[in-house]
Amino acid sequence: MAxxxxxxxxxxxxxxxxxxxxxxxxxxxxxxxxxVDVVFxxxxxDIVPVVEAAKGSNIQVGAENMYFEEKGAYTGEISAPMLVDxxxxxxxxxxxxxxxxxxxxxxxxxxxxxxxxxxxxxxxxCCGETLEQREMxxxxxxxxxxxxxxxxxxxxxxVKTMVIAYEPIWAIGTGKTATTEQAEEICKAVRDCIAEVxxxxxxxxxxxxxxxxxxxxxxxxxxxQPDIDGGLVGGASLKPDFGDIVNYKK
Ligand code: 13P
Numbered sequence: 001m002a003x004x005x006x007x008x009x010x011x012x013x014x015x016x017x018x019x020x021x022x023x024x025x026x027x028x029x030x031x032x033x034x035x036v037d038v039v040f041x042x043x044x045x046d047i048v049p050v051v052e053a054a055k056g057s058n059i060q061v062g063a064e065n066m067y068f069e070e071k072g073a074y075t076g077e078i079s080a081p082m083l084v085d086x087x088x089x090x091x092x093x094x095x096x097x098x099x100x101x102x103x104x105x106x107x108x109x110x111x112x113x114x115x116x117x118x119x120x121x122x123x124x125x126c127c128g129e130t131l132e133q134r135e136m137x138x139x140x141x142x143x144x145x146x147x148x149x150x151x152x153x154x155x156x157x158x159v160k161t162m163v164i165a166y167e168p169i170w171a172i173g174t175g176k177t178a179t180t181e182q183a184e185e186i187c188k189a190v191r192d193c194i195a196e197v198x199x200x201x202x203x204x205x206x207x208x209x210x211x212x213x214x215x216x217x218x219x220x221x222x223x224x225q226p227d228i229d230g231g232l233v234g235g236a237s238l239k240p241d242f243g244d245i246v247n248y249k250k
Contacts (some may be wrong), residue, residue, distance in 0.1 A: 060089045
């Protein structure tokens with residue numbers, strides 16, 4: 001059973017609303033490829049104009065974060081129903097920048113993952129080790145703990161539809177990509193962990209992305225690995241290069 005590749009851009013804190021519309025208009029023809037799922041995860045303020053600009057194209061829109069409460073007195077936060085109503089399909093949860101700078105922990109992320117599913121959003125759950133953890137030889141243990149903690153109470157049927165992004169922290173925005181072997185090793189470990197907690201059918205269905213300095217030059221080799229089902233792309237998603245990444249086979 002072949003998994004469809006999913007190639008997502010994570011714009012992070014880049015692009016004003018008007019720049020966002022311009023970027024979508026530039027990238028739209030370049031990312032037209034129905035063989036893969038193409039997702040633009042954009043800043044909250046860009047969601048509405050990007051959904052509008054992407055209409056009629058193969059681009060699906062994602063958020064970079066959300067809160068787990070439905071509504072109420074949570075100043076500055078955005079809820080899952082707000083995202084759904086705006087036309088969002090995916091939501092990145094647990095990016096290392098959120099875990100690190102905004103102190104999001106696994107208990108909080110578990111609530112967010114469950115809420116995303118409840119609302120009908122597809123989570124792109126991020127995991128990944130620091131350089132220190134890798135050098136200590138505990139990368140796989142650490143990632144397994146992240147995944148297991150973040151998925152407490154999530155059903156096999158839900159996991160089958162979700163995306164897990166392996167992003168080694170030392171490879172993010174550094175130009176230092178994990179080697180293809182390193183990326184495949186951990187993406188496989190993620191899948192094995194899902195097989196262990198759930199079952200083989202769930203592990204075979206869940207899509208596992210690699211993220212960290214993915215570019216037009218390394219995408220084809222990374223995405224050819226048996227356990228790498230696409231990429232979560234930062235810097236290169238803001239440039240025409242993203243079209244080359246989406247069309248990595250050509
Ligand atoms: P870069 O592609 O800029 O390294 O960012 C990766 C990332 O964090 C995507 O979520």
